[in-house]
Amino acid sequence: MRGVMIQGTSSDVGKSMICTAFCRILSDQGYSVAPFKSQNMSNNSYVTVLGEEIGRSQGIQAEAARTVAKVEMNPILLKPENDMKSQVVLFGKKLKAMDGMKYRDEFYGQGLAAIEKALAELEKNYSHLVIEGAGSPAEVNLNDRDLVNMKVAELADVPVILVADIERGGVFASIIGTLALVPNPERIKGILINKFRGDIDLFENGIEFLENYTGLPVLGVIPYLSKHEIGQEDSLGIRELAKIKNDAPIRIVVCKHPYLSNFTDIEPFLLEPDVSIIWADSIEDIGVPDILILPGTKSTIADLRFWKQQGLQEKLESLKGNIWIVGLCGGFQMLAETLADPSGYDGTIAEEESGFGLIAGMRIEFAEEKWVERRTGKTVLTGRKTAVTGYEIHSARVQSSQWPLIEYPDGNEGYLHNRILGTHLHGLFDSAEFRSAFLEPIRIAKGLPIPDSVIEYDRFDRWAQHVKKHIDWQKVEQLLGES
Template sequence: MKNKTGTLMIQGTSSDAGKSLFVTALCRIFARKGIKTVPFKAWNMSLNSYITKNGKEIGIAQALQARAAFRKASVDMQPILVKAMGDGQTQIIIKGEVDRKINYHKKKNNYLEVYENTIKDSLKRLRKDNELVIIEGAGSPAEINRTSPDFANMFTAEIYNSPVLLISSIEKGGCLASLVGTLKLLSPAHKKLVKGLIINKFRGDYNLLKPAVKFLEDYTKKEVMSILPYLKDLNLPEEDSASLNPNNYEENSKKLKIAVIRLPHMSNFSDFNSLKMETDLKLEYIENNENLLDFDLIIIPGTKTTTKDLDFLKKSGLAAEIKKANQAGIMIIGICGGFQMLGRKLIDKHGTEGDIKKINGLGLLDINTKFLNKKTTHQVKVKINLTQQFENLISRFSPQEIFVGYEIHMGQTEYLNETEELFKIIKRSNIKVNLKDGAVNQAGNCFGSYLHGLFDNDNFRSALLNKLRNKQSMGAEQKSYNYQKEIENNLDRLADMVEKNIDINKLLKLSRR
């Protein structure tokens, strides 16, 4: 193999075109061939994030791509992360940490120069230590409001003159026009970097598409390098909320129904991917006021703006419905910001979460939360606290059983009235600790935790769902599937499909030009 490190960039005609999963597939394909491969995304705007082993925050998609390449996720794979907070406010994360010195709205060297240097430094380090870098763009390279420069796309491609493949999803229509239009809007220099086109999520008869493909190639002078078929029931975490849909489900009165409250600034919805894979439950995302009494479990997820989204719950009437469901004995779970909302009061003197400085919570847990300027970001290991309130669930676990997850939160929680914690944190970023996490109400039908990835722990998820199954008299308890094994199976399935439908050797040769 040549010593020169190859680079190949995947850009899309829009969000949800399939960039992230295509990069994921290429990472697995090349890694399986023994090529030291690594993903890279220079700049990203997403509320779905992941914490690396050393406590740094990156986008969830790059963590999955790193896993596909059999690598540990690092901040160099995704050095700039922007988290939208609404009303024009954003949180800027540079190399895994919040940077309050940068003002996103001032187009001055105070952030442009920082962005440029950060991207170049991270990409340089990745190329030094690897044989192939698969680069993912963001959104579209032809967004006319984002050309000075577009750090996420052509700016990054130009650093090492990386060849670009342009991908578009045919699923929702307009695919061919969006490929033509995107190329039309690119500058001649940027258009020259585009070496091929990819049509994604094709379900029809190729013979009917063939004339359009010929026209596309003749008109654009670009090769259509692959028609990727739609891959049914692919269960992998995604970062783009445009891909957020209920799980596949056939109506059956004997199946569980779970509601996830779709908050306006919901974050880390990948927390529920493991629930989507369960065969006997229906997972719905609820954003409008409706009767929640028909559900077996209601989950309030994490959010980038806890106080603002709590205010939304109250004004929409969903807060009242959640309380009504809790009084009826329905299980309520809060994750991260959702956990904070379940408490008595939320206090934000520094305006960390927005303009609301103080707001009453839902009052279902005896906790208060104060928001600080510093963000808590750790991979953690926990043991369940053997509380009496949770006895019918926790009796299934031994005191030695360990669960894993990660924390991403600004608030610190205070326990009131001798409230019992749900977990004991025993390790944070690989350092031994003895800290509290989560809380349970006296009735045992409401609990919360800061742990993202909680449901990915097979034994915990299985015990919780079996508790709900028993309550609904659904018959014999079900054994949990192995979530991590399913992720690996789906990564290989995705890679197999892409490898079958594209000339991998041509891509490798292209990356080394």
């Protein structure tokens, strides 16, 4: 199989971003390229055109590769429901929830077969694969049941490039320690240093040391690029991005749920020059913002109870009518009068739970079957009728929907009234036109200029060019030729 696998010395070293760049570079060269990650753990999923769930990073990488995202690109998706149990999504469909030990003991054979099937299907339809590992390949307690790193490299028979994050410190120890502990270290053919800041000439002796000590080439040192505007899968990533403009005049506070999911709905606001994003871990972090967002959650009732204990009910009552309160998916559900999940389909059993009650008469009932669908509709905001598109992914059924936000061909959805906005549609704020209409009254009230329309450009090209400029792409192509 022609391709390469990107593994990392730990989580959040930038594996997904490197894979995204490689997908675009290979696509630019005329290759038919597909991303692949055997097993992903994330509550930020991507919905394919067929209404199937895969990891968000593989959906984004498919876009970078200029191809349609398919379930074979991420055959196993684990969506954590709590600290011990995850929902298993197999080839885009919910299988069942399992704890770690049960998954390890009972699912390994089934998972391995799924990976082999997916790789075989992709090999038939693409000339190159860009494969992403997970976490670290040097987790010695997990290697006998590996479904994500060296076992996958063996199945695909591809070389591995090891990525390390220099920003977090300890880059030499992390690389050398990984090479000492990883099974089949001979499959690793090169090293990439990611997120470098400062004068790269000062790191020349570091490169020389690594190459002499490990016997592997350092294929590149990639400088940190803060405004790449490519969706993040890890919540740590978006928190770091949000720090860039935390003093801008329009203040958005986002409630950071314990079971936060689909936080990527917030990312489009980073494109706005006058918007700051602050994550609230507690009521004390909220203050009086211009916009308060309750984002998605993997366990609505569990997170609702968390915020009730914090005193968010009273805080919302004091803020409503004066600021915008936005509920997205699970956050929208929290704004209902009542919620019911007697079977625990959403993760927490509740015969009857009081919501925050900001949407009068709204009741949420959770069902076993998950609603997963891409949707396109229209909405009117600040007198402007705009098209919106995105996807819904939830098991909630809504009773009563006065003041709907979105008009679909087959009915209405969401809520918009008295500065309260709620919807199940992920990707609503991706629309620059809708975002502009939403922010315009706040800008006028604050005496801020209305910015020109956001210039649309291909963010993948910019990131890919940045990566290619700072690596030895010729050596990478040699590795691809050897696979």
